[in-house]
Amino acid sequence: MNKFYITTPIFYVNDKPHIGHAFTLVLADVTARYHRSLGEETFLLTGTDEHGAKIARAAERQGEEPQQFTDRVSATFSELAKILNVSNNEFIRTTDQEIHWPGVFKIWEAIKASGDIYESEYEGLYCVGHEAFMKKSDLQDGVCPDHQTKPEKIKEKNYFFKLSKYKKRIKEAYVSGAIMVKPASRANEVLAMLEDSEDVSFSRPRKDLEWGIAVPGDDAQTIYVWADALTNYLSAMGYGRNEDWQKWWPADTHVIGKDILRFHGIIWPAMLLSAGLELPKSLLVHGFITVENQKMSKTIGNVIDPVELVKKYGVDPVRYYLLREIPSTEDGDFSYKKLEDRYNGDLANNLGNLVSRVAKLIETKLEGELNFDGKFFDKEVRQKIEEAEQKYRRAVEEFRLHEALTHIWDLFGFANAHIDSHKPWEADQEGSHLLRTITSIVAIIVSGSRWLEPFLPETVEKISNTFGNNLRAYDVLRLAGQKFIVTKIEPLFPRLK
Ligand code: ME8
Numbered sequence: 001m002n003k004f005y006i007t008t009p010i011f012y013v014n015d016k017p018h019i020g021h022a023f024t025l026v027l028a029d030v031t032a033r034y035h036r037s038l039g040e041e042t043f044l045l046t047g048t049d050e051h052g053a054k055i056a057r058a059a060e061r062q063g064e065e066p067q068q069f070t071d072r073v074s075a076t077f078s079e080l081a082k083i084l085n086v087s088n089n090e091f092i093r094t095t096d097q098e099i100h101w102p103g104v105f106k107i108w109e110a111i112k113a114s115g116d117i118y119e120s121e122y123e124g125l126y127c128v129g130h131e132a133f134m135k136k137s138d139l140q141d142g143v144c145p146d147h148q149t150k151p152e153k154i155k156e157k158n159y160f161f162k163l164s165k166y167k168k169r170i171k172e173a174y175v176s177g178a179i180m181v182k183p184a185s186r187a188n189e190v191l192a193m194l195e196d197s198e199d200v201s202f203s204r205p206r207k208d209l210e211w212g213i214a215v216p217g218d219d220a221q222t223i224y225v226w227a228d229a230l231t232n233y234l235s236a237m238g239y240g241r242n243e244d245w246q247k248w249w250p251a252d253t254h255v256i257g258k259d260i261l262r263f264h265g266i267i268w269p270a271m272l273l274s275a276g277l278e279l280p281k282s283l284l285v286h287g288f289i290t291v292e293n294q295k296m297s298k299t300i301g302n303v304i305d306p307v308e309l310v311k312k313y314g315v316d317p318v319r320y321y322l323l324r325e326i327p328s329t330e331d332g333d334f335s336y337k338k339l340e341d342r343y344n345g346d347l348a349n350n351l352g353n354l355v356s357r358v359a360k361l362i363e364t365k366l367e368g369e370l371n372f373d374g375k376f377f378d379k380e381v382r383q384k385i386e387e388a389e390q391k392y393r394r395a396v397e398e399f400r401l402h403e404a405l406t407h408i409w410d411l412f413g414f415a416n417a418h419i420d421s422h423k424p425w426e427a428d429q430e431g432s433h434l435l436r437t438i439t440s441i442v443a444i445i446v447s448g449s450r451w452l453e454p455f456l457p458e459t460v461e462k463i464s465n466t467f468g469n470n471l472r473a474y475d476v477l478r479l480a481g482q483k484f485i486v487t488k489i490e491p492l493f494p495r496l497k
Contacts, residue, residue: 004035004042005248008255010049010092010232013073014058017080018296019334020257020289022306023322027286027401028255029086030323033454034396036087043248045236046081047092048074052225053128053204056211066211070095083310084319085457092236094228103235104228105216110275116162122201125151131225132263133201146259159203159221166270167194173269173279180282181265182399183329186258190265197266202227230268234277250278258285284399287331304334316456317343317493320405323455328401340496348493350412351448351459355492357419358441359466362486365425365434370484376432376439377479384414385447385476392451405455408448415444442467442484447476462492 008028011021025046032044049055050070059069070093078091094100111117124133129147133154143150171194173179174187181187203221206214212222231239233251238244256264261283269279291302309318321339324346326332362370388411395404424437445463453460464470468485 002040003248003252004032004040005237005251006032006035006042006044006253006255007233007251008044008046008088009257009260010047010094010229011077012052012054013048013050013070013077014054015298016073016076017306019291019304019306019309019322020296021077022080022084022309022318023289023326024255024257024286025081025084025086026319026322027284027328029084029088030401030454031253031255031284031396031399033087033457037450037454043090043237044086044088045090045092045233046077046086046088047090047232047236048077048094049225049229049232050074050093050095051212051222051228052131053209053211054131054225056209057128059211067095080306083307083315085315090236092232094232099241100232100235101213102240104213104223104231104240106240107231107234107271107275108216108223108227110277111161111271114274114276116165116274117159117202118162119157120160120201121155121157122160123153123155124201126154127151156205156208158201158205159215159218160199161202161227161267161271161274163197163199163267163270166273167197169273170194170266170269178281179265179269179279182282182284186261186265186283186285186329190261193262194266197262200224200267226263226267227271230263230271233268233280251280253282253284254280255284255286258287261285284328286328287326289326289332289334291334293333309339313339313343313496314458314493316459317347320347320456323401324405326402328399343493343496346409348491348495350409350416352492354412354416354419354441355445355463355466356489357416358438358445359486359489361424361434361438362467362484363489366438368486370438370442372439372442372479372482372484373435374480376435377443378436378440381418381440381443382476384411385444389447389451396454401455404451408451411444411448415441443476443479446474446479450474450476459492462490466490 006028008024011017028044032042036042055070056066059066062069074093081088092100127134127144127147129144129149134144134151171191174191181190202224203215206220206222209222212225213228215221215223234245234249237248254264264283272279291304294300294302296303306318321342325338325342362368388407391407392404395407419437419441422437424434449460449463466486466489468487
């Protein structure tokens, strides 16, 4: 059996999650569920990044001990994954000394053994928001454009990682496609960033930053938070503790936002090459969500809490909105109006109506039971399904999840129109007209449900219950003899209050 190992970034716990984190989680979840639906042994990893100056200061502002603070905020992220019905197999925390730390020690030692760690006196401008040193040219009027804060001038002795040694091999990995980047434009971005990449500071003096993992063999230094964090992709799978990671590594995909491309596209591959480990096979890079066309910020007060959204609209409408309205690889905008339009239009009117119309027809015209007979399955409809499936699969594999949904909804739209034009309720002598229409539409619902399961698992379960059948397990070409028994009809998407 093929394996498929997919990760999300591990999120900083300086604050509770917002809709951007929900977006990443849902994109990764659909991809993971899709690979499970292909029969691949799939592992989805997510978790939290809990060390570093940013977190230590957030804890201090709250008047809490860092461990107590990170325990509390990390729980809001694992809770979010549950609320969003994300099928992660593990939730890793970088403060977990048993699971995570041994992997960090091991990779540090491996990099050191390659001669790639050296001591240096360093002077630079550190942005705590990025947890990274910035170049003067990255700043606007001396301020970090992403965080609107002035970076701190730091002069200290620390350890450096010889990233420059691996630039050529990293470049080759992108050029040859050994690491695939989707969308392809982001590969060009990595290559451009690679050109002016230099060795990176890999530790901070412990006296200035206590909240982190001490460098093995030098208690006076704390490991750089990104070196610590990136290693989660290995440590979670056993690296440093056992040999299980060998089964899963290399990762098939790291799903990331565009803001952390440099870390995943350059620093991580360099660390892996230095440690003698294989490179991940692909990076799926998504864009950023704005709210009513503005950057989300606490000061503006427009931060959208995904938990509140799910409470109000339900989990699948929120998943659907994020997956359909925000193009997977582009920036997108959130608004309540657009969410409600999608809810009323695509979900309630299109899919919801389709399912209830067909269920009612089976209930009233066929005494609640359809025995699927291939001879009533319209050829034209069958061809439409096959075409839609090809388009759907191509879109998912290209990480254009919003397009995949468009193809499914085009088919649902076609099904509704097919019912309107064929008027199956109008009697004919042998009753075959009715059976022909219902059979074809049921085939569409079965196919659509199967494709939809990675996106809207709860909805597919509800559709399955409506027809007394586990629809996602069916192959549309092998439906002969299956029974569809309608016992109860409940609206999939109740009217919004
Ligand atoms: O960078 N729109 O953590 P982080 C879409 N701990 N996605 C968004 C978003 C937005 N407005 N805001 C955040 C870190 N994200 C590090 C990662 S990995 C080894 C360490 C998502 O909490 C997006 O996926 O700042 C982005 O890459 C990630 O959250 C950054 O999360």
